Amino acid sequence: MMMAPPGPTQAVTTDAALIREVGLRLAAHYGDLHWWPAESPFEVVVGAVLTQNTAWTNVERAIANLRTAGLLNAPRLRRTPHEELEGYIRPSGTYRVKARRLAALLEWLGDDWQAALVGPTEDVRRALLRVPGIGGETADAILLYSAGHPTFVIDAYTRRIMTRLGVHPAVDSYDGWRCLFMTALPANTAGFNAYHAGLVQLGKDYCRPNPRCEACPLRTFCPTAPT
DNA sequence: GGCCAGGTGTAAA
DNA sequence: TTTACACATGGC
Numbered sequence: 001m002m003m004a005p006p007g008p009t010q011a012v013t014t015d016a017a018l019i020r021e022v023g024l025r026l027a028a029h030y031g032d033l034h035w036w037p038a039e040s041p042f043e044v045v046v047g048a049v050l051t052q053n054t055a056w057t058n059v060e061r062a063i064a065n066l067r068t069a070g071l072l073n074a075p076r077l078r079r080t081p082h083e084e085l086e087g088y089i090r091p092s093g094t095y096r097v098k099a100r101r102l103a104a105l106l107e108w109l110g111d112d113w114q115a116a117l118v119g120p121t122e123d124v125r126r127a128l129l130r131v132p133g134i135g136g137e138t139a140d141a142i143l144l145y146s147a148g149h150p151t152f153v154i155d156a157y158t159r160r161i162m163t164r165l166g167v168h169p170a171v172d173s174y175d176g177w178r179c180l181f182m183t184a185l186p187a188n189t190a191g192f193n194a195y196h197a198g199l200v201q202l203g204k205d206y207c208r209p210n211p212r213c214e215a216c217p218l219r220t221f222c223p224t225a226p227t
Numbered sequence: 228g229g230c231c232a233g234g235t236g237t238a239a240a
Numbered sequence: 241t242t243t244a245c246a247c248a249t250g251g252c
Contacts, residue, residue: 052234058250059233093232093249101235135235155233174234200233209231 015167016184022165022218023185026198029217034190035197036145038063042072044146045113048138049102050092061091074113078106101133117147125151136174144196150189152181153196157203164207164224 013021037056038044043063050059063072065088071077077085086099108131109116117124121143128139136154143149154177162168162177169176185191206216213225 048233051232053232053247054234054249055232055251057232058248061250091249094234094247095249097235097247133235137234141233153233157233196233203233 015180018165018167018221019162019181019184021221022161023191023195023198025217026202027194030198030201032190033194033197033201035193035200036141038145040072041146042074042113045105045109045142046072046077046102048141048146049098049105049133050089052094052098052101052138054093058092062089062095065089065091074106074109075111077102078109078111097133101131104132105134114147117143117149121149121151124149136178140178144189144192148189150187150192152178152185152192154178154181155196155200157200157207158196160209161199161203161207161218164211164222165218166223 036044036047037060038047046066047059047063050062066072066077069088071080071088080088082099082103085102086095089095089098089102092098106113108127124147125139125143128134128142129136134142140151140153143151144153154174158181159177167180169180171179181195185195202216202218206212206218211224213219213222216222216225219225
């Protein structure tokens, strides 16, 4: 990966070392997060699709609708008429698109959805990515948070935080970012879970679009933060 | 009121 | 191959 030559005040380090250091600081600040705001593994699957380009609060309303209707299980949700499904998930936005994507995913998963996610991580991941509407982030969120596979989830928070920290992948793509993290960190489900959870929390608490650098636990080695 | 949110696929340039 | 756009609701 490309490295800028260290400036006079910048410690000599690699992106990988920086990523590991960020992980330590996130853990020190937030503790060992095990996280996805869902009550069951199947909710993770549904939520992963519904949260595409959408605030989580809107996803919660949609999931609440499905829960009230008793549809938070694969066999029932899979057999729900399409227009009815659209109605339930409407609060999550882009609901026609998401209803179609959810239906395609449920169809691929089948009634025994957990069985469909068993196998070598990269094999299952490739299969998920062939489902229309399931891209890298959605696939990795399902694999990590619902099925316990050791894969790293890249999202808008991850990119924003790391970019501000001066970390850039060799290739600025989803897989480029994922490769950077998977290379830098030991392949460990709980570790990936806690790290990503910490990034999201940091992105909400401090590293917002308008950042609150003063109290950020990463400010001391973030080149973007005012000194 | 306008901007944006834990993306993805498609169609123009 | 890169860039732009559609999808759409609700919170700030």
